[in-house]
Amino acid sequence: MSKRVLGKKILGITFLAVASFFVSANLVACGEENEAVPEMQSQSQAPRSVPIVDVGVFNAPASSVITAExxxxxxxxxxxxxxxxxxxxxxxxxxxxxxxxQILNAYNVARDQACARVGLNGIAEYNWITSVAIPDPKNKAVFESVGVKTAN
Known part of the structure; x- marks a missing residue:
């Protein structure tokens, strides 16, 4: 199995995991509302981890050469x-x-947030790097210097 296929499968599984978290939190909040708990109270009891990060629109650069950062x-x-x-x-x-x-949709949001939190412009930039920058032989040394193996 190629690393690209494996990477896509890992991304898919990751998306599913994040989506299920959001759906589970939503189902818990809905269950509390059905038990006559005021909406404000159920919202304050909902798990809060970190605030949502703004993810801008990713525009692919003209060059596929990538920096070490x-x-x-x-x-x-x-x-x-x-x-x-x-x-x-x-x-x-x-x-x-x-x-x-619903779970998959929430998982997609979580993947986008995860990429933004580490410094990428969301999952769109991550996917661009996976499909364009990694296959470019000019980037082989840069990726391998940070521990990412490439097929080229």
Whole structure:
């Protein structure tokens, strides 16, 4: 299995894990509302981890050559996305079919946030690096210097 395919599978699993977290938190909040708990109270009891990070629109650069700093951010984002995938995969597997789409949507948001938190411009930049910068032979030394193996 190629690293590109493996990376895409890892991203998929990561997306699923993040999405399930958001859906689970939403279901808990909905259950509290059904028990006649005021809305303000259920919102204050909802788990809060970190504030949402603004993710701008990613515009692919003219050149596919990447800096060592971007390669480091990519490696860090990869590790984060693997962890997200691990955490969300079980939730997605156990979810009823009618909830899986909601979970996947939330997981996509979480992947975008994870990439933004490490310094990339969301999952769009991560995907661009995966599909364009890593395959470019000019970037091989830069990626390998930060511990990312390339196929070229």
């Amino acid at each position: 971007k390669a480091k951010l990519y490696a860090k984002a990869s590790a984060t996305l693997v962890e997200l995938g691990f955490r969300w995969s079980e939730r997605i597997d156990k979810a009823p079919n009618d909830e899986k789409v």
